[in-house]
Each structure stands twice: as C-alpha cells, then as structure tokens.
Amino acid sequence: MEMNMPPKPKRSSKKLVKRFIISISLVALYLWTFLSINDIIKWDRVFSERTITNFDRVIPKLFSPDYASFGKVMEKMVETLFIAYAGSLMAAILAVPFAFLAASNMVRNKFLNTLGKWILNAVRTFPEIMLALIFVAAIGPNAFAGVLAIGLHSIGMLGKLYSEVIESIDMHVVEAMEANGANKIQILFYGIIPQVIPEFLSYAIYRFEIDVRASTILGIIGAGGIGTLIVISVANRNWNEVGMILLVIIVVVTIIDYLSAFIRKRIV
Amino acid sequence: GTNNEEGANNGGNNGGGESGGETPEKIIMGFVPSQDSDEIAGTVEPLAKQLEEEIGIPVEGKVMTNYSALVEAMGSNQVQIGFLPAFGYVLAHQKHGVEVILKSERHGSDTYRAQYVVRADSGIENLEDLEGKVWAVPDLTSTSGFLFPAAQIMDKFDVKDVQTEFFSDTIQAGGHDNAVISVLEGDADVATTFDDARTTIEEDYPEVMDKTKVIGYTEDIPNDTISVTKELSDDLQKKIKEAFLSFNDNEDMIKIMNEVYSWDAIREANNDEYKVVADTYEKFKDTITLD
Amino acid sequence: MIEFKDVSLVYPNGTQGLKNVNTNIKEGEFVVIVGLSGAGKSTFIRSINRLVTPTSGQLLVEDENILAYKGKSMRKLRTKVGMIFQNYNLVKRSTVMKNVISGRLGHTGTFKSIFNLYPKEDFALAYESLKRVNIEEKVYSRADQLSGGQQQRVSIARVLTQQPKIILADEPVASLDPPTSHQVMKYLKQINREDKITTIVNLHFIDMAMEYADRIIGMRAGEVVFDGPASEVTEQTFEEIYGRKIREDDIRGGKEEDEQHS
Amino acid sequence: MIEFKDVSLVYPNGTQGLKNVNTNIKEGEFVVIVGLSGAGKSTFIRSINRLVTPTSGQLLVEDENILAYKGKSMRKLRTKVGMIFQNYNLVKRSTVMKNVISGRLGHTGTFKSIFNLYPKEDFALAYESLKRVNIEEKVYSRADQLSGGQQQRVSIARVLTQQPKIILADEPVASLDPPTSHQVMKYLKQINREDKITTIVNLHFIDMAMEYADRIIGMRAGEVVFDGPASEVTEQTFEEIYGRKIREDDIRGGKEEDEQHS
Amino acid sequence: MSSTPNVTSKTPTSVVSGKTKARMTAILSVIIGFYLWSSFETDSFITNFDAEFWTNTWNMVIQLFPPNWNYAQVVWPKLIETIHMAIIATTIAAILCIPLSLLAANNIVTSKFLYNIVKAFLNILRTIPDIILAVIFVGLFGIGVFPGILALIIFSLGILAKLISETIEAIDNNPLEAIRASGGNTLQVIWYAVVPQILPQFVSFTLYVFEINIRASVVLGLVGAGGIGLLLQQQINFLAYQNVFTLIVIVFVVVVIIDYISNKLREGLL
Numbered sequence A: 001m002e003m004n005m006p007p008k009p010k011r012s013s014k015k016l017v018k019r020f021i022i023s024i025s026l027v028a029l030y031l032w033t034f035l036s037i038n039d040i041i042k043w044d045r046v047f048s049e050r051t052i053t054n055f056d057r058v059i060p061k062l063f064s065p066d067y068a069s070f071g072k073v074m075e076k077m078v079e080t081l082f083i084a085y086a087g088s089l090m091a092a093i094l095a096v097p098f099a100f101l102a103a104s105n106m107v108r109n110k111f112l113n114t115l116g117k118w119i120l121n122a123v124r125t126f127p128e129i130m131l132a133l134i135f136v137a138a139i140g141p142n143a144f145a146g147v148l149a150i151g152l153h154s155i156g157m158l159g160k161l162y163s164e165v166i167e168s169i170d171m172h173v174v175e176a177m178e179a180n181g182a183n184k185i186q187i188l189f190y191g192i193i194p195q196v197i198p199e200f201l202s203y204a205i206y207r208f209e210i211d212v213r214a215s216t217i218l219g220i221i222g223a224g225g226i227g228t229l230i231v232i233s234v235a236n237r238n239w240n241e242v243g244m245i246l247l248v249i250i251v252v253v254t255i256i257d258y259l260s261a262f263i264r265k266r267i268v
Numbered sequence B: 001g002t003n004n005e006e007g008a009n010n011g012g013n014n015g016g017g018e019s020g021g022e023t024p025e026k027i028i029m030g031f032v033p034s035q036d037s038d039e040i041a042g043t044v045e046p047l048a049k050q051l052e053e054e055i056g057i058p059v060e061g062k063v064m065t066n067y068s069a070l071v072e073a074m075g076s077n078q079v080q081i082g083f084l085p086a087f088g089y090v091l092a093h094q095k096h097g098v099e100v101i102l103k104s105e106r107h108g109s110d111t112y113r114a115q116y117v118v119r120a121d122s123g124i125e126n127l128e129d130l131e132g133k134v135w136a137v138p139d140l141t142s143t144s145g146f147l148f149p150a151a152q153i154m155d156k157f158d159v160k161d162v163q164t165e166f167f168s169d170t171i172q173a174g175g176h177d178n179a180v181i182s183v184l185e186g187d188a189d190v191a192t193t194f195d196d197a198r199t200t201i202e203e204d205y206p207e208v209m210d211k212t213k214v215i216g217y218t219e220d221i222p223n224d225t226i227s228v229t230k231e232l233s234d235d236l237q238k239k240i241k242e243a244f245l246s247f248n249d250n251e252d253m254i255k256i257m258n259e260v261y262s263w264d265a266i267r268e269a270n271n272d273e274y275k276v277v278a279d280t281y282e283k284f285k286d287t288i289t290l291d
Numbered sequence C, D: 001m002i003e004f005k006d007v008s009l010v011y012p013n014g015t016q017g018l019k020n021v022n023t024n025i026k027e028g029e030f031v032v033i034v035g036l037s038g039a040g041k042s043t044f045i046r047s048i049n050r051l052v053t054p055t056s057g058q059l060l061v062e063d064e065n066i067l068a069y070k071g072k073s074m075r076k077l078r079t080k081v082g083m084i085f086q087n088y089n090l091v092k093r094s095t096v097m098k099n100v101i102s103g104r105l106g107h108t109g110t111f112k113s114i115f116n117l118y119p120k121e122d123f124a125l126a127y128e129s130l131k132r133v134n135i136e137e138k139v140y141s142r143a144d145q146l147s148g149g150q151q152q153r154v155s156i157a158r159v160l161t162q163q164p165k166i167i168l169a170d171e172p173v174a175s176l177d178p179p180t181s182h183q184v185m186k187y188l189k190q191i192n193r194e195d196k197i198t199t200i201v202n203l204h205f206i207d208m209a210m211e212y213a214d215r216i217i218g219m220r221a222g223e224v225v226f227d228g229p230a231s232e233v234t235e236q237t238f239e240e241i242y243g244r245k246i247r248e249d250d251i252r253g254g255k256e257e258d259e260q261h262s
Numbered sequence E: 001m002s003s004t005p006n007v008t009s010k011t012p013t014s015v016v017s018g019k020t021k022a023r024m025t026a027i028l029s030v031i032i033g034f035y036l037w038s039s040f041e042t043d044s045f046i047t048n049f050d051a052e053f054w055t056n057t058w059n060m061v062i063q064l065f066p067p068n069w070n071y072a073q074v075v076w077p078k079l080i081e082t083i084h085m086a087i088i089a090t091t092i093a094a095i096l097c098i099p100l101s102l103l104a105a106n107n108i109v110t111s112k113f114l115y116n117i118v119k120a121f122l123n124i125l126r127t128i129p130d131i132i133l134a135v136i137f138v139g140l141f142g143i144g145v146f147p148g149i150l151a152l153i154i155f156s157l158g159i160l161a162k163l164i165s166e167t168i169e170a171i172d173n174n175p176l177e178a179i180r181a182s183g184g185n186t187l188q189v190i191w192y193a194v195v196p197q198i199l200p201q202f203v204s205f206t207l208y209v210f211e212i213n214i215r216a217s218v219v220l221g222l223v224g225a226g227g228i229g230l231l232l233q234q235q236i237n238f239l240a241y242q243n244v245f246t247l248i249v250i251v252f253v254v255v256v257i258i259d260y261i262s263n264k265l266r267e268g269l270l
C-alpha cells in the first residue's frame, strides 16, 4: 500500500490574524498583570516570619472552635437562613417576567430584549451592601432590609439564568401548539411553562444556597444575619469564635446543599 | 419642639413622620461599636432591656459594624437612639440634624487622644522627623487614626495635602491594630492610632511595648456619643437621658458597660463639644484623596 | 379541499422551498409525499397550516385562500388542521393527558384552559382518542416515560382530540423502527378511513409510501415531479424523484426479498 | 479465532444479557448478529473487547481467555479489536484527522499522543484509511460538520487506522437512511475481504443481514437461537428469532416489493 | 366524527392523576409554609411597603444622582488593581480546577472513594462565604491584595470545579468508549475525548468566574482585602453616595465589557 501524507490544512489568513491578535493580547494582559501586581504585593511581607507566627497563632484557634458561642452563632445563622429563604423566594418569582423579557425566543423585539438583559445586568452589579444600606435607611436596621437586598440582587442572577433556560426550550413543542390553534397565553401555559418549571425551581434552590452565603455580609450594616458576629470576632481577634462561625456555616450550608441536591434531583 | 405625644404617633412599627416631637410605640437603638476601643461589643441587649424598664417603652437594640447605615436610618427616623462614634455623629448631625445627648467616659475621661507610634529604634523623636516617612493609617474615616493627626500636621507644618506633601507614602492598614503591626514589621515608619491601641495586640505581640514608642499626641477628641433623632419629643429625650445617667448609679449596669463596651460611665454632652471634630472634618471634606 | 395554485415559496436566505406547485387534494384522500431530503416535502406540508407562508400563488383550503389569513383566522384554520411531527413534539414533562387535551386548546377559552377547566366531554374525547390508539392505560404517565412509538401514538391522539378536518404528518415514522413504523402508519390509515379525515403524510421511503398511500406526490427541488395513484409508480417515477436510475439500494433489503417470499 | 464457551452475562440489575452462549467465529468471517431489541446483540459484541465482562464461561480470542484480562493486557486486546458504533462516537468538536488518528492511541505512548507526536507513517496510514472510505477531502473538517453517513465512514477509517484483527460493529447503520446504509455495509464488506479482518456486525434488519453476511447468528433473550450461513435462513428461523410467525412488516416495504421488480 | 365520546365514571377529568395532584399540593404548601414562617421571622410583610417605605427609599436613591465623574479618576488605579486580582485569581483557579474537576467526575474516576473525597472537599470549599475567606486570609497575611487574591482563588475554585465537573459528567460518553475500545489509556481518553468536549464550557465558565471575581472584590475590600471595595467602603462611610454610584457604574461598565468579550470568545469557540 503506497502511503500518502495528508495535505497540509489550509487556514484562512483572516483566522490566523485573529489568532495572532488574541495570543498577543493575552500575553500582553498577563505581562501587564504580573508586572504591576508585583509592585502591589509586598512579597517579603507576605512571606515574612510574622506570617508564620500568624499561622501558628490563628490556625490552631480556627480549628478549636469556641463551643461556648454555639448558641449565639446558631441563632444568627438561623436568621441568615430565613433572610436567604425569603429573599430567594421573592426573587424566584419576580425574576420570571424579566427573564421572559430578556429571552430572545420569547420577545422578538431586539430593543426590549436588550433592555431586559441590561436591567438584569445592572441589578446584579449593584452591590448587596449598598442595596442593604438603602433598605436599612428605608425601613430600619432589621432582617427585612436584608431580605429586600438579597431578593433584589438575586433577581439579577436568576433572571439571567431563567432567560437562558427559556432560550433553550424545545421550540418544536411551541410550534406544535401553534399548529393546533392555541393562542400565545395558552402556548405559554401548555408549551413553555411545563418545560421550564423544573429548571426554574432548580435554579431558585441553587440561588438559595448562594444567598445563604451572600447574606453573611448583611450584618455589617445591621441588616441581620451572621455578618456582624464575623466582623466583631475578627476585630477582637477572637479566632476561636471565627472557627465556630466557620464550622456552623460549613455544616449548615452542607446540609442545605444535600437537601437541595436531593430536591432538585426529584424535580427534574 | 413641643410635646404632642398622642398626635404624632402614626401607629407604625417604627414611628416616622416629620413632625418634630413624638412618642413612638417602640424605640430602636442602634449601636456601632467604636473601632477606637480595645474590645468590640457584639450585643446591646442588656442596655436595651434596662432602658426599656426605665422609660416604659419597648426598646430594641441593634448592632452594626458600620455607622453609615445607622446614620441614614436615623435620618429616616427608623432608628431613634444611636451610639455613634464622634465622626459618625458629626455626619449625622450635619445631614439629618441628629442631636447628641450623652457621651461615654473611658478610663476616667470623656475624651481620648490619638498617638503617633514609631519603632523604638527608628531615631524618630518628634513630629518634625516624620517628614518624608511612610504613614500607616487605620482608615481614612477614622477620627483618631486619620482626621485628627492629619489636621495637626496640616496646621503645624502648613501643608495642604498631608498624605502626599508631608509623608512620602500612606498605607491604609484597615484597623488600629494593623496600623501598629505594620510599624512593628517595618512596613511603615509611623502609625497614628487611638491611645493606646498597642495594648489590643499585646497578647499576640508581647514585644510591642518595648519595640515601639509614642512620640506625640493630638488634642483631645470627644468620646463616642449617644444621640437621638430630632423627631423624638423633648420629653422623651429627657427621659432617655435621665435613664442612661441613672445607669451610673447602678452597679450592675456599670459592670456590664465596662465589660462589654469598656465604658466607665455615661456623661451629658452637647453638640458644641463635637464642634472640634466637625471643624477638623471641614478641613478635609474636599481634600481627602485616596491613594 | 386543498388546492395549490401556482404556489412558490422562497426562504429569506434565498432557498427555493416550493416552485410553482399546482395540485388539488380531495376530501378524505390519503396522500403521501415522497422525495429526497431537502426536496421541499416539509415546506409543502407546513404551508397548508401556515407554519410557513408561501411567497406567491394561492393556497385554497375549503375554497378559501389561506395565504391572507392572520391572527384569529389563522388560529381558526389551525384548529381545523391537525399536525403530527417526526419528533412527536410532546411536552416531555407533562402527562399524556395534558398533552392530549392540549389538542383542544384552539376550541377552549384562554382562562379555562389555563386552569384546566375543560368540559367533561373534552376529557372524554381525549380519553377516547387515547383508546383509539390503544394507549389509554398511560393516561397519567409523563410523556418522557414512553417509547418513541408510544409517543407518536399520543401525538396522534392529540390530533384526534382536535377533531380536525385535515391531518398533516411530517415524517411521522422517521424516528421509529420498522414494526412500530407500520403500526403508526396503520393507525393513521385507519383514522383516515373511519373519520374521513384528509391525510397528508411525508415519507422518506417510497416502498412504505406505496403500501399506504391512495395517491403519491413526488417532489424534487421544490417541484412536484410525480402525482398519481400508488399503482402508477414506475422505475421512471423513481428516476424523476431521485434524479437517477433506481438502484436496489433505494429500498431497504433489495434483491433477497424475492427469495424470501418464495 | 473467537470462541464463546458457555458464556453467560448477568447485569448488576439482574438482567440476563447472555445465556450459555457457545459459538466459534473463524478468521476472516463476516458474521451478522440479528435479533429483537434487547436480545443481547450488543452484549455479545461488547464482550469480545471487554466493554462488558461476562460473568461466567470462557471467551477465547486467539486462543487466550480474555475474561481474565486487566489493565495493560486489556488495552492490548482492544488495540487488536476495532469497534464501530451506532452513533459513530466521534468527538464532534475535533477534526476528522484527530478522530481518525485516535485509532492509533493504543499503539502510541501517552506523552507522544498528547502532543500529537505521531510518526509520519501513522498520519499516512490515517489518510490512507480515509481514502479507502472516500472521504479524504474532509480530513481537516470538524466531525460535526459531516452528515451521518460521512461520520460513520470516518469511524470506519478510525478503525482501519487501528489496523485491528477483528472489527466489531454495533448497529453501524441504524441511524442512516437506506442508500447510505448500503454504502456503509459495502465498505465494511470490502474491508473484510481485502484485509481479511474478521468482522462481526449487529443488525436490526434481517433482510440486510442476509445480503451481506457470510454467516448469521440469531439471538433471542440472551441465547443464540440460530447460527448458520445466510442461505439457510428460513421462515422457521424468523420464528425462532422473533418469537412469532414472520409477517410482512418485519421487512421494510413488504409486498409491493414484488410489483416493483416485476 | 365516528365516535361520540361517552362520559363514563372511568373517564378522567383532570390532566394529572390524583396522586400527583396531592403531591403537588403538599410541596406547594411546604414552600408557602416556610415562606410564611420566614416572613414572620424576618418581619417581611407586604404591609411594610407603605408610603413611608417608598419615600425613604426614594430619598436614598436620589442621593445617588448624579454620579460624580470627577471621582472616576480616583477609581482607576483601584479598578486596575481589582482587574489584576481577578485575572490572577481566575487563572490560578482555572489551572487548579482541572485535576480537581476530573477527580470529581464520576464518569472519569472509577474509585468511588476518591470521587467522594474530592467531591466532599469541593463542597466544603464552596460553603465558605467569600467574606470569611477574606477575613481569615487578612488575619494571616495582613491587609492587602495578596489575601484578597487567595480568597478569590479559593472562592472561585469551588464554583469552577463544581461547574466543570458537572460538565464532564454530562459529556457524551460514547467517544470515551470508542477511545477506550481502541486501547487508549485514561490520560489518552481524557485528552482525546474529554478535553475537546468540555473546552468551550471551560472557557466560558472561566470567563464567568472572572466576572464573579470582579464583583466579589467589591465585597472583599470591605474587610481590607484590596481592590475596589476599599473605595466603596470609604465612600459609604463618608456618606458620599454620588461617588458610590460612580463606582458602581464603573464596575457595571467593566462587567458589561467582560460579558461582551466573553460572548465573542464563546462564539468563536463553539
């Protein structure tokens, strides 16, 4: 059998140029990053003897949690959970209309579409801490301010995820409904919602997990949750208590993770 | 304001309304633990309980570690009593007309000072020597850590921008303790902190007292405040004031306050005492640049 | 009943989906369209219920030109025309009943349908339809728990529930294995006979077409190249439809067939 | 060459995939396995390269019992045995060349293969294989840009590049239309003849099986119920394999066939 | 119509079976029950949205306007620092996540033990809020960019490894089988069958995490872990909301740009 070598692959020059530009910019980006970050990070300080003694001092304490503060920590953790639950549920519902607006297969108007996407993006960029500040000013330093901050912020992310779910549904089904004379609203309830509901729920639960973590920060400005405790025990260098907080968060969030994974599996 | 205790009560959870002088159904008391103290409290519960007993209105205590939310919440009268640090109070007074009624006494004084900490072997002896050195600031919004020392240097050496014209570099250390630590470790030449922040890290850094020294102090800074919103009726303000003052005679409360907030006593106060902070802030209002 | 008068369709990208198609399908006929991939079979079928809109010519359904239809009149047309798809197009996560009853959406008010407030008769009709394709015991199963053949039967039941005058089926058996294919085709044929519903089916295999069709329409590149009863199909026809001489390969299992039956 | 000695396989869930299978496949044979869905055809084939492991009996390949193989010896077995799958199993996003050359992985060191450092001959061999299935002009296309038939030809080229002694093909044409199916079967047959590679193919359609097979093995419920040359297949055989009388439906396009050829 | 439907007692009258209906009702009641409970615990009542709420919110919101563009010049250096932090953290996390996510994919790792260990480790990693990570690293390394980067690495590693390992678990296993059937070893299977399949998602998830990191650094600055959050905290402390808003707008623009670039890259890859 005579052996022929395959022809060399042809690459369009346009593609080559594109690749070249991308590579160059990547290299430049990294050079720039590493050169300037070296100025900012004081390496000799990061890896000083002090760091080693810090490790000796902090790490053992982190791993011997202060069990005496369990009650206090748990109480705040439970509050955090409530905030996260109320906030995510609120977001799970309010995100739906935005998601439909932002889904390109639902709203054919490109302008509205982009508008929807931008709203969601903008909401997401607003730091929770600033939202919480606004709501604390509006209704006082209580958990509800935290719920609103978490909820509003979550609408951004859930809306985006939802809209992606909607964009990925089987449009043939929609076509089939169209073909038997259903109107838009009927199509929505018979063709679209059954397809998206499990994913919606699953994302909402997933968002709840994230919100549990996110609401830890709210305490800093008095909007409830475990955040105040964290900041105060760190400021007091009470690493045992930080250890306890860490432990409680890990355990509680892990339990939630498992529960939600279990529920999500049953939904889809 | 006049007393119209029945009239202005709009029945809402948190009171509200702009009519000066009212008695809400419930009082919210916000507490920002002072960064300028050695122990930072995580609860305001005992105080709230005691106060509730004295004034006969339900009091709910809230702790937050950042005063801005408290200032704004007082601005919208969602919070009626605020334990505000001096600088926070000044902002709250200017923006929302919040009034100071009381202040804390610590270590026998109703004021405290900021100090300049340098390494003992640095050869720096006085403020003049600081020119061109690296400055560790706990936080640009700290009264003792930044505002007062900066003002002092500004006046003394007639510079406009202390951070760049006088010092060669400024590090934001993120806390009084961290500022001292960065001096200790040689990252900075001088740290400005409250007097004496070094004790807070003594447990972790036993050598700190020997290896560093204090080369100067600023003028006196008034201690943290207990302030109330302008919407509270004079009568109620008075009641609150008296209730707090009565804690001074209550051994248990003194003990709690000392343990939890390192307060020795509560003293009467008025806005004039905080004018010095307001003036200092005025100097910086437009010139504080970051980095 | 359905009349194509010089119908052409050009897709936005310039592809000619239909080219001067003229044909007339009578009530109760069972017509099978055959042709290579891309010949325009789907385009032909989908024009009839206006899932695509021809760009020129006239398309009459029950003597009305449907090309002018819009909004409400279009929905009304579609309630008259049932459609069966290659991939069944069931809502996978809904129950069989919900899928089948959705055939009545065009007959039901929006509000009622959203809250599942169908009249008893509709449920009965849906159940009846399921029975006709022998799948009534799956009424509360989720559609994705069914095999392909079962799903296609559900989609037939959905169309039956719609009580249409015309059934369109776009390659209804392309995803099914031969025995199941025959089963599905038989149900279609049976319904066509019993209910006198005009039925138009796209098929890939000419042999299966000949087994069921009253009439075969052969298409190629958007044009009708053959139109006549199954019995008139000749080698010539093949050439026209496939654009080359017939080869044994065109039919699954060519020559051994004869040995088989001998 | 390949000998099943009382081979049985019970899946972990209790399904009996194979039941006391005894058979002997000789070098260079072209064997087609037929049977209903679930009859155990795939299990049979996949036992030979140990993608599944029989639970009892002995399976000899070139006189060695492969059931004891592990790790390295198993990989060595697999380099000798090429496999073609129903869904082609190409890496869709890789080029045709990368897919085909991956047939040589078993012959190439890990390091070399990761950095594409194949010897020149391997590239030449891969290209040659592509030529043999007439698809060499697609060498640098991405696999997902090819049609089903082309993808299956690429997967044949991959197997050829592997230079195996045995080729297993698990329903290689089930996803293809009839003309393409025949094309693919013809390539397989041609390779079997030219290179003397023992070839075992699973098929759904008994008619196509008879067209290409030297020998047919019929399976039912994990058991071999027929084993003999294609010419010996009778109605009786059908009954055994399908468990009932033969019906016209079992062959795509039954009766009209005869009219066709007349 | 040949057969008029006859309504009998057997005729179904709903679209789901009674059992399903009961289950759905139960689930819904649980969800709502929990909601009522947490509403109660957090004082979240619709009655809170009274006129006062809206005036107060409005009073806060108008203070954000107009953004103070003079402040932008102060933001730049910190913004660049933030971007650098995010680039480094994302890169390192992306590299570290490769072995971890392979080990946490059940179609690659056959040892159930190893799989569970890695999975548990990743789960624990993900439970820790970014703010706590930052606080601890600041405690260990002192204030600055370095602890911030560490916190971001750990934080994004958890997310990335989970996403990637789930992608790996969802890939088409057939090509893996094909490579295995032609005698490839595990590494070859990964390189030839797994990598090409997950590459687009890998890139797009990495870019997604990059975006998350930019947003996260807004939070990290609050506890002294460098980046733009430091400015946010200061401006909030000065009650300078116009500056805060400037900051938010700038971050928004950066995120939108990243989003745009990553969409382009994704399109190029798929």
Ligand SMILES: Nc1ncnc2c1ncn2[C@@H]1O[C@H](COP(=O)(O)OP(=O)(O)OP(=O)(O)O)[C@@H](O)[C@H]1O
Pocket (backbone or CB within 6 Å): C011, C012, C013, C015, C016, C017, C035, C036, C037, C038, C039, C040, C041, C042, C043, C044
């Ligand atoms: N939406 C569309 N936009 C552009 N071209 C299209 C569109 N739909 C179909 N086409 C093209 O129109 C021609 C006819 O397509 P059609 O789907 O009607 O063929 P078909 O006979 O049904 O083929 P198949 O057997 O593959 O389903 C083809 O060339 C096809 O590529």
Ligand SMILES: Nc1ncnc2c1ncn2[C@@H]1O[C@H](COP(=O)(O)OP(=O)(O)OP(=O)(O)O)[C@@H](O)[C@H]1O
Pocket (backbone or CB within 6 Å): D011, D012, D013, D015, D016, D017, D035, D036, D037, D038, D039, D040, D041, D042, D043, D044
């Ligand atoms: N991994 C598995 N675990 C459990 N049971 C299996 C597994 N794979 C196959 N089976 C069962 O073993 C029996 C034989 O399956 P096999 O795939 O060999 O059949 P087949 O003849 O190839 O069928 P098909 O035509 O559908 O491919 C079937 O009942 C099948 O359900």
Ligand SMILES: [Mg+2]
Pocket (backbone or CB within 6 Å): C041, C042, C043, C170, C171
């Ligand atoms: Mg078609």
Ligand SMILES: [Mg+2]
Pocket (backbone or CB within 6 Å): D041, D042, D043, D170, D171
């Ligand atoms: Mg099989």
